[in-house]
Amino acid sequence: MKNEKYVIESFLFVSGGPLLIDQVKGVLDHLDPHAIRNLFNELKTEYEDNGRGIKIVEIAGGFQMVTNPDFSDYLKKYYKRKHVERLSRPALETLAIIAYKQPITRLDIESIRGVNTDGVTRNLSDKGLIRIVGRKDISGRPFVYGTTKQFLEYFGLSSLGELPKMEEFSNLLTRNDKKKNSSNNEKTNDSSEVKDTDTSSPQNKATSDALGG
Template structure:
């Protein structure tokens, strides 16, 4: 009986150990699977971060370049990225811009890639440049504009009185450029238009307000004749002549 009991006891121990291993084995496998999944997730996150970084670099290079950027130029900046990877990232950017109807697009041109404005918005770009383009003004236009800026409101006759020539064409040109505007009529015979400067005038010359204009005294040609003071002329003898005169006087004194 004692032997049987001992055998049973040993069998029970073996059975318990087997059951224990059967229970722990799946748990161990589950833990290993979890660890592998976490590691894989970390690698994916790291890979996504690297991809976002590469995408940002390529996007920046295309944005700052005025000419098409080649694959070799992009690879030279990134060093560790292949041409195929660069193409894949550019494709992602193109799809991203297209999906969100971006104002920018990337096209392949002249052996490289270039970031350009989206043709869909070309109308708005034309309108923007139509109002913002800074055209260089002619000398007559600048003269007339200066007279109006300092003397406003003025009539065309006032401008012509100072300039001495007909100013119809110049004034019409400045009106078309929205640098001038009509601000009323003068209460005289014929009631001619009065002109003044506009907000575009301030923007064109980079002024905060008309108070920032230079002093009128710096431009005597814009002042009426009675306000222009003639500069006194100082009649000074040349230095050499003065020295000769002093020398003659010294000799006279010595002879006396």
């Protein structure tokens, strides 16, 4: 196989956190750890030499794609515009779980929500609302997530102690869903669209129960 380096690049793109050499070896088992590290470094150099908007850095024992700090001023302007955008129901649910249960692993988040959260977790991380805060001291030592200072700023909080009670947050999600359903009903009779925001769905109910609703 001649494209191992770009296979690793694809792993980096979809990984929700630092990608470990052992994780790569679990798939590309014909490569030894030294060869895998060399491929990581080749990719790292490629990105740096081409002045791309993405860099590859070594962090928390693995490698991860991050934004190039040279473009931080543009990113700040971008996020300032994105700041006013409403978070989706899945994003709010996932963020609530992390906020109230942190530090928490992605597996634990998915156990509560009942669905895969890779994309949502990546989105929240890209928005700077959550970050990896360490590893859980269990088999495999998975990453654990927590909220950020930007999370507090986003919701106008000075500390996590100002978070509403879990029951209040769960009720807020339910009220928002009812408003969204009402709006959808006025715009379309498509039952599938209404179903997407149905608070009686197993995933929404599981999250509500976990948050005390």
